Amino acid sequence: MSNISEKLAAALEKLKQLQDEGRSAIRARDLTRGQREILQSNNFIQPVIKGWYISSRPDDRAGDTTPWYAAFWDFCADYANERFGQDWCLSPERSLQIHVGNRTVPKQLIIRTPKGGNKPKQLIHGTSIFDLRRSLPDAEVTTTSGQLKIYRLPNALIKAAAAFYTQFPTDARAALLGISNASVLLPELLDKGHSTIAGRLCGAFRNIGRDSIANEIKKAMEAVGHDISEVDPFEEKIAVSHHDKIASPREARLRLMWQTMRADIDNVLPNTDGINCDPSEYLRQVDETSVDDAYHSLSIEGYRVTPELIEQVKSGAWNPDDSEADRKNYDALAASGYLNSFKAVKKSLARVLGGENAGIVARQDHGDWFRELFAPLVKAGAQSAGSLAGYRSGRVLISGSRHYPASGAEVPDLMATFFDLLEKEDNPASRIVLGHFVFVFIHPYSDGNGRTARFLMNLMLASAGYPWTVIRVQDRENYVLALEAASVDGNIKPFADFLGRTIRHQMES
Numbered sequence: 001m002s003n004i005s006e007k008l009a010a011a012l013e014k015l016k017q018l019q020d021e022g023r024s025a026i027r028a029r030d031l032t033r034g035q036r037e038i039l040q041s042n043n044f045i046q047p048v049i050k051g052w053y054i055s056s057r058p059d060d061r062a063g064d065t066t067p068w069y070a071a072f073w074d075f076c077a078d079y080a081n082e083r084f085g086q087d088w089c090l091s092p093e094r095s096l097q098i099h100v101g102n103r104t105v106p107k108q109l110i111i112r113t114p115k116g117g118n119k120p121k122q123l124i125h126g127t128s129i130f131d132l133r134r135s136l137p138d139a140e141v142t143t144t145s146g147q148l149k150i151y152r153l154p155n156a157l158i159k160a161a162a163a164f165y166t167q168f169p170t171d172a173r174a175a176l177l178g179i180s181n182a183s184v185l186l187p188e189l190l191d192k193g194h195s196t197i198a199g200r201l202c203g204a205f206r207n208i209g210r211d212s213i214a215n216e217i218k219k220a221m222e223a224v225g226h227d228i229s230e231v232d233p234f235e236e237k238i239a240v241s242h243h244d245k246i247a248s249p250r251e252a253r254l255r256l257m258w259q260t261m262r263a264d265i266d267n268v269l270p271n272t273d274g275i276n277c278d279p280s281e282y283l284r285q286v287d288e289t290s291v292d293d294a295y296h297s298l299s300i301e302g303y304r305v306t307p308e309l310i311e312q313v314k315s316g317a318w319n320p321d322d323s324e325a326d327r328k329n330y331d332a333l334a335a336s337g338y339l340n341s342f343k344a345v346k347k348s349l350a351r352v353l354g355g356e357n358a359g360i361v362a363r364q365d366h367g368d369w370f371r372e373l374f375a376p377l378v379k380a381g382a383q384s385a386g387s388l389a390g391y392r393s394g395r396v397l398i399s400g401s402r403h404y405p406a407s408g409a410e411v412p413d414l415m416a417t418f419f420d421l422l423e424k425e426d427n428p429a430s431r432i433v434l435g436h437f438v439f440v441f442i443h444p445y446s447d448g449n450g451r452t453a454r455f456l457m458n459l460m461l462a463s464a465g466y467p468w469t470v471i472r473v474q475d476r477e478n479y480v481l482a483l484e485a486a487s488v489d490g491n492i493k494p495f496a497d498f499l500g501r502t503i504r505h506q507m508e509s
Contacts, residue, residue, distance in 0.1 A: 026053040043058045043060060044056060069400075078147070091112060096157065098148060099145075114133065119131070162200060169260075179213065182217050189221060198221045202218050248410075255421065262434060265434070269503060295473075297338065344369050348369075352462050357423055370388075432466075436457040454471060482494040
């Protein structure tokens with residue numbers, strides 16, 4: 001082993017030790033100068049600010065935001081712990097977003113600390129930390145989420161600024177739905193005499209139809225002599241669907257997202273007379289698109305395939321043992337999995353064309369589609385058998401996106417909620433647009449989410465009488481940007497418009 005290789009191996013061993021300790025923020029003093037230089041020159045670490053680094057991979061592209069977005073929250077917690085010890089917490093507004101599962105990477109993260117300098121610290125990729133000099137809340141009103149120090153949900157609602165309700169109405173309503181009884185709010189409201197805040201909370205709870213909580217707050221405050229003037233902090237009132245059991249504020253947020261977004265999906269799809277074709281003819285036409293669909297769907301995900309390779313795989317003329325390179329072999333295995341999954345989706349289409357509820361069919365069959373996607377890779381030893389287990393158990397990240405999907409532990413409940421919404425949705429456009437978007441928003445699998453979402457979209461299209469629609473690789477940038485706008489900004493209109501144009505093009509071709 002050369003001297004350089006020995007130094008790199010030693011530096012990587014030290015880096016692994018830091019990672020095993022759960023460190024996302026790597027301080028300069030954690031490594032020797034030689035270790036830092038050799039790790040950085042080989043792209044195993046990258047600088048964030050002077051004296052601070054994060055881990056990266058040699059194959060990460062220059063300018064790729066994914067390593068930073070993956071490390072952002074843990075890096076900020078490590079950085080705050082190093083600078084401020086235990087004397088810090090996130091703002092009440094950010095705490096509410098963490099409670100409801102919104103971990104979108106912000107452009108600026110505000111940290112409250114009595115040691116703050118009231119100035120921003122520029123990080124990378126246009127992000128920053130602002131250490132705001134503020135006294136800390138009492139320990140009993142704070143908690144932790146992972147490494148993040150945040151306000152407890154009731155106390156965050158009390159402390160949040162009125163502007164939060166207009167800037168982030170879905171998150172605010174989801175947080176309010178996480179409160180089951182006024183008793184968790186009243187101690188602080190009464191002890192601190194927060195009559196104005198009590199009036200705002202009364203108005204907010206009444207906005208979402210929780211009149212009993214609003215009445216209890218108002219009566220309790222008036223009983224000790226406070227004059228309560230109710231003010232609805234939201235800009236508009238929506239009819240919030242109530243459920244006997246809302247498992248978590250995260251589930252509430254998903255239901256609210258669906259409800260508010262469906263109101264923005266209007267007249268985006270071309271007219272259709274519904275299912276009025278022979279099912280066998282419809283399936284024949286679908287089968288004719290299989291190669292074209294596989295080429296574009298796989299290409300969107302970064303596989304290097306050609307229509308010719310896919311035709312070979314489809315006809316059985318391709319032999320993996322004859323592959324000239326491991327990469328070509330891997331791509332061909334992925335194509336084989338896609339075509340097998342396509343066949344499974346056709347079986348689901350037949351059920352829907354026969355009159356079954358598309359949401360129920362998707363709930364029952366999407367696991368089959370997923371397993372078929374990766375079975376050839378598992379059989380060839382290119383992936384572990386465990387990858388076919390189903391929903392992920394850990395974190396997953398979307399390349400280049402500020403959206404931070406739910407933890408693996410939250411996925412089963414969120415998917416159950418998703419399919420409940422899909423089954424009960426009677427608007428074809430909402431089934432199609434939100435069916436695709438919410439699936440990738442949850443990102444239930446470690447891989448294959450985009451392909452599975454496009455299959456699901458086409459199942460919903462068939463349920464409304466639209467043809468199988470291919471999202472083409474040349475439209476990838478607009479497609480990804482539209483999904484990002486919906487995931488990060490809550491704006492579904494660009495994605496709805498994109499799908500509307502794509503479906504029209506398919507119908508006219």
